[in-house]
Amino acid sequence: MTDHKDYFGESVAATYDESTAGMFTADAVDPAVAVLAELAGDGRALELGVGTGRIALPLAARGVEVHGIELSRAMADRLRAKPGGEAIGVTFGDFTTARAPGTFSVAYLVFNTIMNLTTQDAQVDCFRNVAAHLAPGGTFVIEVMVPQLRKLPPGQNAVPFHVGETRLGFDTYDTATQAMASHHVRVENGEGSFHSVPFRYVWPAELDLMARLAGMRLRDRWADWDRSPFTADSESHVSVWEKTDG
Template structure:
């Protein structure tokens, strides 16, 4: 069961950067920061709002680019790691559920990355998140989401589990419920002869479904790429970075 920090409490926060080390490499971070910084400069204040700011993987380099960043995150443990990093104390963070928590001011860009939209495990919560992002944006502001494309073609009839990592000390697999679009990621680790198990629930979501959520929130799709380097999104793409523009006042 989650603690008061949700599924990203102290035990996860303590090793989060190390366990996701490849996502902190420059080839993963720099293209995202380039795109977000460019969008922030397009209009208005040039401020950026990160939903699910975590330990500051993108917020810190974006701040170093001169963009004023504010974050929302439910996990105090993750935010403590952000605060401990150089420059972390210059980034404002509001503790709360990013689907509904509000902050002062308006922003040129809001963003939600690394599949974090799927941490909202109901369609209603995901719809609320789009409405919350739009409410914080200036007219013409952009909302950016990075998320996987559901990989259901790997599921043969009668199977509901797909492995995503098999190693000597760690096994990871996802389970799916196609009727509800719910899924869970399961992590089994064996270290020093001791085993541990952790399971995190998600709700997978389709690109067209996200477009409808954006429309309900007064936004329209402007761009969709396969990733941060802006390669074309195709039927074979396994993820996408989508950009919606706020069209209402």
């Protein structure tokens, strides 16, 4: 995302909801929306990487005013075509620098989207940009995986995350640079396709330091949206930082 390349163009946006259908279920969406609605209170919510509205639409349906920042116009078109989508304001641009109008009680990045920023500098800039959007006492929420390096035996750099009859997905890691990529192989009607997206994996403690640099401090960290405890065996975390300066 730091090179402003759109990896979620028309070909990805057209099937995004179907390809990530498991993340659109009530079990996946409702706990996240409940936490974000509580943090928003009577204020506004800002979603970085609003996409097709998986979280923004149900959050808005609970009475929270939601604004999104989005790089992909194709993804935003899907959002606007859905019931309630026109009520979600969208600012187009890279969420390290793009400024949405007004201030917000909560800002959030879900579904590993912080890793779309492929350098440490960009991730730091994201925290600073969020802090500039938040009202004093506002919160920033990130949902992101814990890097699965424990699954890498010596000499291996790939970890599969989906193996099916028509689809293969695997992540590759460079432990020297924290660069990684997700690779998607599909075979449909006898024809194959390949899609790859670069990421930068990031550790919880590293995120905490980024927050401190932006004038925020850690308030909560859970293993999931259900607020279950975060442990050494957790494969993901939901972290909440609070803006401490004015």
